[in-house]
Amino acid sequence: MTDSxxxxxxxxxxxxxxxxxxxxxxxxxxxxxxxALTEPVTSTPVVAAPAPAPVAAAPPPEKVAxxxxxxxxxxxxxxxxxxxxxxxQKCKLCETRTxxxxxxxxxxxxxxxxxxxxGHDEDQQGLAFVGKAGQLLTKMIEAMxxxxxxxxxxxxxxxxxxxxxxxxxxxxxxxxxxxxxxxRILQPKxxxxxxxxxxxxxxxxxxxITRLRGKWLSFEGIDLMPTYHPAxxxxxxxxxKDTWEDLQMVxxxxxxxxxxxxxxxx
Ligand code: URA
Numbered sequence: 001m002t003d004s005x006x007x008x009x010x011x012x013x014x015x016x017x018x019x020x021x022x023x024x025x026x027x028x029x030x031x032x033x034x035x036a037l038t039e040p041v042t043s044t045p046v047v048a049a050p051a052p053a054p055v056a057a058a059p060p061p062e063k064v065a066x067x068x069x070x071x072x073x074x075x076x077x078x079x080x081x082x083x084x085x086x087x088x089q090k091c092k093l094c095e096t097r098t099x100x101x102x103x104x105x106x107x108x109x110x111x112x113x114x115x116x117x118x119g120h121d122e123d124q125q126g127l128a129f130v131g132k133a134g135q136l137l138t139k140m141i142e143a144m145x146x147x148x149x150x151x152x153x154x155x156x157x158x159x160x161x162x163x164x165x166x167x168x169x170x171x172x173x174x175x176x177x178x179x180x181x182x183x184r185i186l187q188p189k190x191x192x193x194x195x196x197x198x199x200x201x202x203x204x205x206x207x208x209i210t211r212l213r214g215k216w217l218s219f220e221g222i223d224l225m226p227t228y229h230p231a232x233x234x235x236x237x238x239x240x241k242d243t244w245e246d247l248q249m250v251x252x253x254x255x256x257x258x259x260x261x262x263x264x265x266x
Contacts, residue, residue: 077185078107081178085158091174093159099126103154103182110254111146112188113137114179115229116197117157117167128153129230136230137194144247145259152186154179156201172201183222190250191222195229214246216253225250 085102088094101118104127113129121131129137141148157167157175167175179201183191193199196209202219205212209226217224227246228239244261251258 078182081181081185085178088158088178091159091171093157093161093171096162097159098123100158101126101128101155101160102158102178103128103152105148105152106150107152107186109150109152109186110189111144111192111250112152112154112183112186112190113141113192113194114198114202115153115155115194116201117155117164118160119164120160122155123160128155132234133229133231136233140230140243140247143244143259143261144251145256152182152188154182156198166197167201172197176201180220183220188222189254191219191224192247192250193224193226195232198229199226213242214249216249223253225253 082102085100088100097118101122105112115129115133115137118128119131119133121134122128128134137153138148141151156172156179158178159175161167161171191202193202199205199209199212202224203217205217209228212226213228215226217226225246228243233240233243248258
C-alpha cells in the first residue's frame with residue numbers, strides 16, 4: 001500500500017516537474033483526478049494523471065505514410081535491435097503496450113530526433129510520432145529542408161506508458177540501452193531532443209528545457225540540441241519561434257542552407 005502510494009506521489013511529482021520544465025505555470029485540475037487520488041489503492045497501481053496528458057486524447061491518425069525502418073532485416077544491427085525491442089519484457093510497460101515503437105527513418109541520418117515515449121497512435125501503429133505532435137514534427141522537419149525519410153525519429157521509451165503518463169526514471173534507465181545502441185549504430189551528426197523528459201533521459205544536467213533549449217550539449221560525443229516538444233508547442237504555439245531558432249542553429253552547424261519559412265497557405 002505504502003509502495004503504491006509512494007509510486008503515485010512520485011509519478012505526480014515527476015509529472016508536475018515535467019510541466020514546470022515545459023514552462024507550464026498553471027496545471028488544469030480535474031475532480032475525477034482528485035477523487036482517484038483519494039481512493040484506496042488496489043494491488044495494481046493505477047497512475048492518475050493530474051492534468052490532461054499532451055497527446056492523450058486519441059487524435060485522428062496522421063496522413064503520413066507509415067515508414068518502415070530503412071534498413072531491411074539482415075542488413076545489420078538496427079534490424080536486430082528492432083527484434084530485441086519487440087520481444088522486450090524488461091519492465092511492466094510490456095504488459096500494457098499494443099506494439100513496440102522502436103523508431104524509424106534513414107539508416108544513415110544526419111539528424112536524429114529523440115522524443116519521450118509513444119502515445120496512443122504510436123502504440124497502435126508501432127511508429128514514432130504519427131499523432132498530432134507527429135504532424136507538427138513533420139512540419140518542423142520539412143521547414144528544415146528534410147523529409148521524414150531522410151532523418152531518424154525515435155524515443156527514449158519504446159513502449160507507451162499507460163495514459164501517456166511521464167516515464168518514470170526507472171523506466172527510462174531500463175529502456176535507455178536501446179536508444180544508446182541505436183545512436184551508436186546510426187551515428188547521426190546531430191541529435192535533437194524534444195522536450196524536458198527526452199533531455200533528462202539523455203543527459204544528466206541541471207535545469208529545465210526552458211533554460212537549456214538552444215544550447216549545444218553532447219551525448220556520447222554526438223552534438224545534442226535540446227528544443228521544445230511538439231506536443232508542448234501545440235499547447236503553447238508562442239514557443240514555436242524559439243524552436244525554429246534552435247532548428248536553424250542545427251542547420252548552420254551542419255552547413256545547410258536555411259530554407260525560407262513558408263507563410264501559412266503557401
Ligand atoms: N510524443 C513522443 O514523445 N513520442 C512519440 O512518438 C509521440 C509523441
